[in-house]
Amino acid sequence: MGxxxxxxxxxxxxxPLLLALASFVLTxxxxxxxxxxxxxxxxxxRNVKAGGVHIHxxxxxxxxxxxxxxxxxxxxxxVGFGIFAVLFGTGAGLVLDEFALxxxxxxxxxxxxxxxxxxxxxxxxxxVGLVLAGFAPFGVNDVSAEELQxxxxxxVTVAVNFLFSLLxxxxxxxxxxxxxxxxxLVALVGAxxxxxxxxxxxxxxxxxxxRARARAxxxxxxxxxxxxxxxxxxxxxxxxxxxxxxxxxxxRR
Numbered sequence: 001m002g003x004x005x006x007x008x009x010x011x012x013x014x015x016p017l018l019l020a021l022a023s024f025v026l027t028x029x030x031x032x033x034x035x036x037x038x039x040x041x042x043x044x045x046r047n048v049k050a051g052g053v054h055i056h057x058x059x060x061x062x063x064x065x066x067x068x069x070x071x072x073x074x075x076x077x078x079v080g081f082g083i084f085a086v087l088f089g090t091g092a093g094l095v096l097d098e099f100a101l102x103x104x105x106x107x108x109x110x111x112x113x114x115x116x117x118x119x120x121x122x123x124x125x126x127x128v129g130l131v132l133a134g135f136a137p138f139g140v141n142d143v144s145a146e147e148l149q150x151x152x153x154x155x156v157t158v159a160v161n162f163l164f165s166l167l168x169x170x171x172x173x174x175x176x177x178x179x180x181x182x183x184x185l186v187a188l189v190g191a192x193x194x195x196x197x198x199x200x201x202x203x204x205x206x207x208x209x210x211r212a213r214a215r216a217x218x219x220x221x222x223x224x225x226x227x228x229x230x231x232x233x234x235x236x237x238x239x240x241x242x243x244x245x246x247x248x249x250x251x252r253r
Contacts, residue, residue, distance in 0.1 A: 014132055016072070019082050020089035021128045027093030028121050031057060036240050039110065058101060061094025096121050110243045115232075118239035123175065127182060135182045138162050160184075167191035172199030196220050 009015055037043040048055045068088025072081065100108050100116040108114045131137075138161040161184040168190030169177035180187020194216045195201035206213045236242075 008134075009132075016081050016085035017128070017132055020085040020092075021125065021132060023086045023089030024093045024128070025125055027090045028097055028125075031094060031097050032239055035109070039240070054107075056098055056101060056107075057094045058098040061091045061098075064088070064091025065095060067091070092124075093121070096124060110240070112242050114242055115235050115239070118235045122238070123178060127178065130179075130182045137181050138165070138184070161187060164188050164191045167201075170195070170199065171201045172196030194219055 009018055034043075034045050038045050038047060064087050068084045068086070068091055071084035072088060095102075097117055098109065099120045100114045103116065104113055109117075138158040161181070164184060164187035165177045165180045168180055168187050171190065171193070172195055173190045173193075176186055176190035180190055194212070195206065197213070197217045197220055202213070202216055206216060
């Protein structure tokens, strides 16, 4: 284990990235545990307030991201660089845990919209893990040593893989496009498959193709029906189950 860590993490200079990823995941897990205890009214934890204003943990998260980011950019080496990496990862965990709050500019932490925070954290951790494992954006890691010496080969590889990711994104497959930026084969699959209904590609190219629209709608329905429940269960297990939506007349909510 020590030899593997030295050869694959320390020597390539990836130790700060590993520290940032570990602190990011650990901070998210601890934060979710604490918030769920606060929600259940258990333990010594309480919401932090200053002058009657609830201080969300995204606030100290932003401070830590700024300190860690600028500290890393300052070019510290050795222990100092590792410390700033931990600060940055900790701050990023606090910020992305309330990503949905920032996106909606509302306290949606325990609502259906709050699931977006869990999804963003999982995707971020997965992408950083892939980079840590040696995958480079847009498949540059797949380029041979001879091609690396030829700038033209690198440019073509990056451009083609970027195009695949862009096509997948235009077809309404954002997750595929994001992961495809790291693993080109994923982007290629998303680029050649049918677009999701309502996506820019579907609105542009399926407008006069009723069969393509019908096939796209049926495929999207089957996919969502198959994976919606398992995905929600995983999100509930990681981040906690959202509060039930209130129904009824406005005056009774």
